[in-house]
Amino acid sequence: MSKEAVSGLALCNNAMLRRATRKIGQHYDDVLAPSGLKATQQGLLYQIHVGNEPAMGAIATSLIMDLSALGHTLKPLIRDGYVETFADAADRRVKRVRLTPRGLAKLDEVMKLWQVAQQRFEDVVGKEKAARLRAVLDEIAAVDFNETPAG
Amino acid sequence: MSKEAVSGLALCNNAMLRRATRKIGQHYDDVLAPSGLKATQQGLLYQIHVGNEPAMGAIATSLIMDLSALGHTLKPLIRDGYVETFADAADRRVKRVRLTPRGLAKLDEVMKLWQVAQQRFEDVVGKEKAARLRAVLDEIAAVDFNETPAG
DNA sequence: TCCTGGAAGTGGCATATGCCACTAAATCAA
DNA sequence: TTGATTTAGTGGCATATGCCACTTCCAGGA
Numbered sequence: 482m483s484k485e486a487v488s489g490l491a492l493c494n495n496a497m498l499r500r501a502t503r504k505i506g507q508h509y510d511d512v513l514a515p516s517g518l519k520a521t522q523q524g525l526l527y528q529i530h531v532g533n534e535p536a537m538g539a540i541a542t543s544l545i546m547d548l549s550a551l552g553h554t555l556k557p558l559i560r561d562g563y564v565e566t567f568a569d570a571a572d573r574r575v576k577r578v579r580l581t582p583r584g585l586a587k588l589d590e591v592m593k594l595w596q597v598a599q600q601r602f603e604d605v606v607g608k609e610k611a612a613r614l615r616a617v618l619d620e621i622a623a624v625d626f627n628e629t630p631a632g
Numbered sequence: 633m634s635k636e637a638v639s640g641l642a643l644c645n646n647a648m649l650r651r652a653t654r655k656i657g658q659h660y661d662d663v664l665a666p667s668g669l670k671a672t673q674q675g676l677l678y679q680i681h682v683g684n685e686p687a688m689g690a691i692a693t694s695l696i697m698d699l700s701a702l703g704h705t706l707k708p709l710i711r712d713g714y715v716e717t718f719a720d721a722a723d724r725r726v727k728r729v730r731l732t733p734r735g736l737a738k739l740d741e742v743m744k745l746w747q748v749a750q751q752r753f754e755d756v757v758g759k760e761k762a763a764r765l766r767a768v769l770d771e772i773a774a775v776d777f778n779e780t781p782a783g
Numbered sequence: 784t785c786c787t788g789g790a791a792g793t794g795g796c797a798t799a800t801g802c803c804a805c806t807a808a809a810t811c812a813a
Numbered sequence: 814t815t816g817a818t819t820t821a822g823t824g825g826c827a828t829a830t831g832c833c834a835c836t837t838c839c840a841g842g843a
Contacts, residue, residue, distance in 0.1 A: 544641075657831095
């Protein structure tokens with residue numbers, strides 16, 4: 482692989498983001514492995530926990546995730562008894578999600594491992610730099626790419 | 633979804649990275665859609681193009697991607713005739729990859745769209761900020777999370 | 784009240800990624 | 814040369830994500 486190959490790759494925001502996501506995902510997944518959960522699942526359980534019995538649409542919006550994708554991702558967690566859903570009382574179209582007692586226990590377990598992964602990440606990358614990175618990522622996540630750029 | 637929910641999410645480097653990746657991926661995918669290729673495929677074609685008939689392992693290493701994942705991702709591209717593989721002359725274990733003429737033409741086509749997506753991204757986010765982001769992501773991609781942090 | 788349009792999810796299909804077990808091929812050691 | 818070890822890929826299985834078509838419901842307007 483030539484030098485040009487790497488530099489060319491390095492110009493694409495999307496490619497670099499994906500590449501870094503794979504890398505970091507591996508790190509978090511490695512550390513969380515003993516729990517039997519992936520980092521994506523830990524994140525989702527956490528999101529459900531802190532949300533107040535959130536509706537699926539609300540979760541999807543928060544995570545900037547396709548609603549159907551969320552449904553798919555939720556299935557293994559429901560199958561394994563960590564999560565359960567129930568219809569909203571006021572609007573029967575809305576399906577709300579919550580952790581089961583078992584899911585809550587699992588979340589406690591996996592969050593301990595998450596702290597290890599998170600700590601190691603910040604030790605290696607630097608707490609400041611990590612915070613700045615998250616801030617930029619959050620900012621980007623809020624952007625509307627369809628809007629005409631200031632003008 | 634409460635405010636706490638969002639702030640909690642915002643602390644996890646991995647979650648924020650994934651979330652931003654989904655968002656940006658949607659942007660690039662949207663713009664590339666007329667070509668019939670996803671942004672991941674465009675990136676892979678490009679990587680194959682600039683590499684000198686790269687071996688699968690070399691591509692996987694560059695992209696920090698699992699070798700088998702690369703193999704899977706390559707399949708649709710091979711099926712559609714954009715890419716072909718051939719055994720390395722010196723080491724028969726090694727499988728090299730190159731674009732077909734059709735693949736090269738498709739790459740030309742999709743790169744035009746990529747430039748549009750890339751440009752719009754940089755217009756909205758800012759050229760400087762985008763460059764800094766890519767630099768940080770590249771740095772992180774190079775980290776060894778197993779190594780003890782300087783000490 | 785009835786009809787129409789929009790909102791919330793589901794299911795199917797396809798790609799993106801990873802892990803693990805396994806095969807083939809090259810290497811190294813005895 | 815032969816047997817153990819390492820390297821490069823493949824295939825199967827499972828999760829991660831998205832798009833699209835379709836169903837169910839709620840909200841408004843005639």
